[in-house]
Amino acid sequence: MNRKNVLIIDDEVEVTSFFTYFLKAKNCHVTVAHSGKEVELLLADNASAGYQLALIDLKLPDANGLELLTAIKNRFPACEAMVMTGYSTIKSAVTAMQLGARDYLEKPFDDLDSLETAIFSVLEKSTERYDRLAQTARHYGMVYAPASPMVKVLSLAEKLAKKAINILIEGETGTGKELMARFLHGTSTRSSFPFVGINCGAIPETLLESELFGHEKGAFTGAVKARKGFFELAHNGTLFLDEIGEAPLSIQVKLLRVIETGEFMRIGGEQTLKSNIRFISATNRSLEQEVEKNGYRADLLYRLEGVKLSIPPLRERPDDIPFIVQDYLEKKFGGTRRVDAEAMALLTAYHWPGNVRQLLNVMNQTAAIHDCPVLLPEHLPANIVESSPRSLANTNGPLAVHRFVEQEAIRFVESVVDRIGSVDEIHFEQLMERIRRLETEIGRHIILKGLKETDGNRQLLSEKLGISKRTLRYILNEKE
Template identity: 45%
Template sequence: MKRVLVMDDEIEVGNFFRHLLEEKGFQVSIAVNKNDFTTLISELSFDLALIDLKLPDSNGIELLKLLKNSQPNCKAIIMTGYSTVKTAVEALKNGASDYIEKPFDDLDQLENTLDKHLSVETVSSQEETNQIASKLGFIIGANKEMNELAKLAEKIARKNINILIEGETGTGKEVLANFIHHASLRYNQPFIRINCGAIPETLLESELFGHEKGAFTGAVKLKKGIFEIADNGTLFLDEIGEASLGIQVQLLRVLETGEYYRVGGESVRKTNTRIIAATNRDLEKAVEEKTFREDLLYRLDVVKLNLPPLRKRKEDLELYLQYFLGKVNASHLSFSKESLEMMRTYEWPGNVRELFNIVKRAVALMDEDETTITPIYLPEKLAQNSGHQIQHHNEDDLESYLTGWTRNILSMWDRYKDIQLDDVLFSVKELEKQVGRSFVLKSLKNHVGDRKKTADSLKITTRQLKYLLNEKGKV
């Protein structure tokens, strides 16, 4: 028979859980103070502990640490009020399996949570995490930091709270957000991504909230916004630090009340969209510089996840290479020992995204009868720290890039009977980015580095120019 420990200074809470759990056939012990708690965990072995976060003579985090030191295999659920959710998340980082919010209004949900952690028949949390991650291409690997991140992400996925993902450009923030969505109770609802830096400010409001017919010139019909389409699902706001202060005010209202107006509309609309935001900027610094609202940061930063750069998880480099080769239908290829050596010494400023682009480039340049990717198919920048002298294709040469890209697309067309359309469309998007960047660089050179003149000549804003140059986090 499984044994449960309830630690709460309120007698009624202990009695409630005793009644609920003993009916299910579990043995229940009650502690109302730290002394009771330490005595019980020294005398008895428990399968699950329910620990209140706020206690008169102690706190839940302290007792959780005592429990984990004494009985590391005992699962723990922290009980908290909404105002202490951030502290409850700290408890998850310290080994808690879950947290539940007081008051316990939804008894069905409470029982489901208890059953989940007391059941022996369910698939382990780690197995579930690995299955979802593998399906979505979220590579956890052997890196300790990534494993801790994945465990925390899986724990908070089922909670209806906002999440802020921080990480350098190209680390895979969207993949992590998609993983959280699919591990959540909203997994069968929409997951929609919008890049706050890529859409002009004048259009972003309409994209997010929709507009009524005739709201502005060109609004020839009613348009639903992202918040309406993503209702009950997840909205991933990428590059949230690039949102204007005006958009930030409207986002804050939605996060506080769940209400918004369509552009040109007069009726209040409701949404139950979960927000996962991401940034490669230091938002606390942006708050100091008055470019980001502190109250919005507070609303977004209920849980903060920091995605480590690729240079700090090089032990999993080969896992990424295998995955990316499969993604471009080139699993029959492999990287030579020299190529792998070069990649391990490279610092990867563009992170996972840069690695994927290099894999696609190498595959596109290879002859059909070759099966090993040698250093000649890698950019020269990878050789700079490794001592290799290689002949290479100039990656800044637009003609060379277009030749390689065309070769890759035609290879996909000719070689494979079935191919995922997403892979083709992704390749088209990458082409659009590279061509746009090449024209920006050419214009920038013509205007001797003057970004204002460059933007004016290209009929774009300096904000769009920064985006095309992949300088979204730079001032």
């Protein structure tokens, strides 16, 4: 069973200690916060992989539990939440559920069997729901981190997919608007019918009308036979209008009528045809601004924008980059190639004006030019390395240490695996538990080394390592 990340928020040390021991015994990784301030620091930590569950006390001395619930759901959309409450705050617990909490736990926690059932029921559903959504999104080419803003976007998209409503997708070039459209179609009730896409900005105005409406034989010079347009081809399915903002005003007028009535005629035709279509449109610019400048019809925008989905640019979700890169390498090379820690940090720090499309192009070019199992910073394009913060390119900085440790660890693991006999001699879970203990022991030795270097100044050491004094004490296995 995979380890679950659980966040416990309560100002009572007895409560957090109880849940820490209780959940660690169930193979969970537990993070504790005793105040709203500590929660703020955790939510601001970009290195966090996110949480599957947060247990939140509604009454904290410096924070409102309902506000913390909202902040956690915004930062980690896939995280389920349960609130901890006494009898006096049951009404607040109901409000919390209306804000997105899955359930509430009533203090005191006397019945451990019921407590375990309640918590792990939510955890398992959370994991199943996230895994299912992530797997479906990956099928359509969208990969993201557990705490990515894309979780919220895709969760909404999955709900909207089954609704009989037109959708407008906004996003910069390269963010994956067509992939989102295919996701919407594939998870809708129309998935067994055609998905037809057309780029309104890539086809001349004289041809765009023919592509959409079709034409009869002899309708114009070169029309040597009748031809169905996309309105007919997409019948009962989805018509994806990419870069709809580029559609000329003359086409906008005719498109509006089709959306309103479902009726159209082929060019040169006399028979009215009907088509049952779900319209999904995409644009890389604000159509509202175009309407204000009289460059776009407001009535058409209202018809297309039944609901609007906005895909955030890659620079606003850097945590997704390692997942996208790893997915690319697995699909392309079967997992036989990887990117080292420092090179990945450079990729993550880059601003990616071309978004996911640019990232994949860079990976494709880099992997093709450098045929080696590990891609290093020197293999990346110069513009990515040079535009990153100087600290990332500093060969004597923290990342160089991380890279050294990673390389040494890989060599050690490879040598150990080579010397292991038959897998029949391995009890895998026991082995992994010993390795987890070893991680803690390594952390303890690093802290002991740091205490020597700082003459025992724990505050200074905590600042240098970027951890709290509480975490330092925890690693040293010291009691509160």
